[in-house]
Amino acid sequence: MMDTSKPLVYDLDQIEFQCILEKWGEKPYRINQIWHGLYQKLWQSPDEFTALSLEMRKLLSDNIEFNVLKPIKKISSTDFNTEKTLFQLYDNQAIETVFMRYRTRNTVCVSTQVGCAMGCKFCATGQMGFRRNLSSGEIVAQVLYYASLLSKESEKLTNVVVMGMGEPFHNYEATLSAIDRLNDSDGFNFGERRFTISTVGLVPMIRRFAEEKRQINLAISLHAADNNLRSSLLPVNKKYPLEEILEASNEYVLRTKRRITFEWALINTVNDTQEQAHLLASRIKGMLCHVNIIPLNLTDRYSGTGSTLERASIFKKILEATGIRCTIRLRRGIDIQAGCGQLMSEDN
Ligand code: SAH
Ligand code: SF4
16 A cells, blocks of 8 residues: 555645755756656656656655556457556555547546545446545546556547546546646646536536636536436436526536537436427527437446437437537447446445
């Protein structure tokens, strides 16, 4: 087990790191060397900082935890385009991170919590319950792990989706500070527009996010167009009903002038009916939005199944007839349980 008394290296922002270096009597410019090594060279161990003295490298390894994530299992889908890594954390908890290769994209899907408190019925992470929040550094580390692997093949990460285990707006500060650290132009310099956060619809946090007027993309998991059905699938809907979510979404669009995405996991005969499609269309008509339809992936503790492509395309046509843009997403990583909603730590 790792030593929890040390700060995790990616939890520190530049100023905090600089304070530590000053306490060690180091010159201020050292922080630039360290930042460059960590976030541009993607070095993951003090030994790689060969320009630093041995003494300095020892101070780093004695006082700061560099092993933030320990990969303990890796599986690839049969087409090799999707890969899932199970990471052990310092307290022996575990999370999963998914990496997807498309033709022109290399996307990593990061977790923000161990488990999730929201309890959505069809989601494996929800089914395991909530264990703890990840720190910003544990979120950053998932991205850098894949960025570093890619750099060895002279490839680059192009997108980060915050859609793994957990509800990012239930761990708002750590999620946003992870994005800030990765966005830092002295460091990893990953543009805000290349991030997408997906939320189950925590209304106060959608409002807070809208006020920040960021360039980060926002997706809201809707999955149902009436409160009865939505509450039966997503218990959090009892606290934040559809009307409030859609009002906050509208506010977000008006404030930021950015398109919002609505996610819809199509469950056969449950939320894939023409009636639901018409109701959804009437509720979001005219909003600057896009609907992503994904046939439901199977999980152990939910008996619903994904809709057929035929039902999915009827659903899509109804939305399109109202002028709503919409895409049926390909299922990815299903054979390795790395699809949406299938992530959980192994011991669950
Ligand atoms: N907690 C956030 C982000 C993680 S879940 C959220 O709920 O939005 C990422 C996406 O996967 C969400 O849209 C979620 O509703 C969806 N999802 C969950 N379980 C699924 C399943 N079994 N099949 C397809 N999508 C699922
Ligand atoms: Fe949590 Fe999202 Fe899964 Fe719901 S769908 S339980 S919010 S991870």
